[in-house]
Amino acid sequence: MATAGFPFRSLPKRAHLPCCLASLFLLAAGVHAQPTNVSVSPASGSSAGGAAQSFTATYADSLGAGYITDMYFLVNTNASSAASACYVQWFGYGNALYLVNDGGTAWLGPLTLGSGATLQNSQCTLYGTGSSVNVAGTPATMTLNLSFTAAFAGTKGTYMSAVDSQGYYNAFQQMGSWTITATGYPDLTIAKSHSGNFTQGQAGAYTITATNSGSGVTSGTVTVTDSLPSGLTASALSGSGWTCTVSTVTCTRSDA
DSSP states (O other), X not given: OOOTTOOOOOXXXXXXXXXXXXXXXXXXXTOOOOEEEEXXXXXXXXXXXXXXXXXXEEEEETTOGGGEEEXXXXXXXXXXXXXXXXXXXXXXXXXXXXXEOTTSSSEEEEEETTOSXXXXXXXXXXXXXXXXXXXXXXXXXXXXXXEEOGGGOEEEEEEEEEEETTSOBOOOEEEEEEEEEOOOOOOEEEEEEEOSOOOTTSOOOEEEEEEEOSSSOOOSOEXXXXXXXXTOOOOOOOOTTOEEEGGGTEEEEOOO
């Protein structure tokens, strides 16, 4: 059964059967489809905040995958709420993906499979590129290309559920777990220091110290530029590991 509070997209009403098929319907009334959760791959592992990660969820139905109209994939600490979660739906009637909002009260989307567009909430980003669905035959598969935010860090469960065209659905079931690690960020600071006093007409020296106080390494080129006060002219500029240009009072380096 569906978890209370989870937003499920309403299925369109089915048309009434013609009278001549009524008896056939009655004979077949005891046979109905039943969707089931099969697996998720990978079933466990970890990824850094902001890093793309693909999950393939596999579902089955007793009458064939073609009967499945909605597939759900949830990443959260539990399956009791859709709020503050990474919760995705594939809506078969539109063949599109949806991502629940932060409050767990409405769907964001649609997102076309394979497109360059994205859907995003405070927990994750869902990418059209790398996401796909296959319901031809049995079982059905839904591949989702996701990245998680650093604020969503921690170990989460991966849960699955599905709905079929007859209105039957299976309960949310934990099929795996995933750990999101917070991504460290660089935090660069600048300090200046010198000894003694500067005297007009004489050379003086001072030191600029660039420090990364953050928990992550820098990426790309780090540039330090100084602005000299009136009356001072740079005559030499150097530093271990730095490439410096005296005329612009600028030094650069590209290591971490």
